[in-house]
Amino acid sequence: AERLALEGHLNAAATHAEGGYKLRGAPALDNSRLQRFYTLFASLDHPYALKIKEEAEELGLALNDEHRSLTDSQQAISQHQMQATQPKPLPRPTTPFIGRDNEILELCSLLQKSECQLLALTGLSGSGKTRLALEVARQLQAEPLFKDGIFFANLSKVTTLEQARRKIGTAVGLSVAEVDVSLTRIADFFATKQALLVLDDVEVFPQALELIQNFLQTCPHTKILVTLLERYKWLEEFVYPIKGLPFPSLGAKDARYYDAVKLFTQRAARVLPSFKLDDRNLEQVITICQLVDGFPLALELAATWVKLLPLEVIAEEIKNKLDFLSDDSLKSV
Secondary structure, X not given: OHHHHHOOOHHHHHHHHHHHHOOOOOOOOOHHHHHHHHHHHHHOXXXXXXXXXXXXXXXXXXXXOOOOOOHHHHHHHHHHHHHHOOOOOOOOOOOOOOOOHHHHHHHHHHHOOOOOOEEEEEOOOOOOHHHHHHHHHHHOOOOHHHOOOEEEEEOOOOOOHHHHHHHHHHHOOOOHHHHHHOOXXXXXXXXXXXXXXXXXXXXXXXXXXXXXXXHHHHOOOOEEEEXXXXXXXXXXXXXXXXXXXOOOOOOOXXXXXXXXXXXXXXXXXXXXXXXXXXXXXXXXXXXXXXXXXXXXXXXXXXXXXXXXXXXXXXXXXXXXXXXXXXXXXXXXX
């Protein structure tokens, strides 16, 4: 409530303060908390100020009447704001990131361009959009352009404006109640910040365009990196389509150095430590990479089967069963 009052959101501040003061089951208010409530309510010209003063007199406590601008609470509020602006650590992957060197360079370069405020990574499920977005975010963490931090929000299965606002608010350290009370709270948070906001797995629900466009208009120094299945008609967006990892043709001399082959080999060795790529199994690995068009998720799911099936059987199953690489199929094993 103090922070909202300092930022000029007086109605929202009053709502929070009333809720806090009337909170059932809370410990009895000591002198310092009574003083903070009194300072806050008096600054807002709220009738609760008189009520608190009477309560303090009954307890034999003296309150300071100097409440011109919440100065008694300014230091604590500033410290809280400083902590809130510290972004949470980016999600840490459980497996090494493989490949996409050119894509990372190009995406980092795009986000550093002044004219690029919104960059959309598009591609089918399993193409590796999330992992690529996170890797780009890590590469840019030391970039002065984003000196106020890089924030990540997973919006998978979000279908309403309220859900999206809550997810983003949580990602930047704001409470759900704070976001719900003040509709502009997230925009206020980013208004003067030089930051990068990564919105992962954005579903195109009716208010999505309005939410992001309003954000772009009110937060000129913050850039947005979104991942979504297909392009949506945002006028300001730069679009970067993501496809599968490069894979070789049969008989290629440098086949083992292609990203798709390296990913399959690395993941297979995680589930079957004895697995080694050699001249005897290279052709089968290439065939699997070709069958799934180099899609990272499909390669990882295919690699999971090496502990149960020979490579040639895995390839044959992929040819014959479209759902062979589904999560449900793996769970049934």
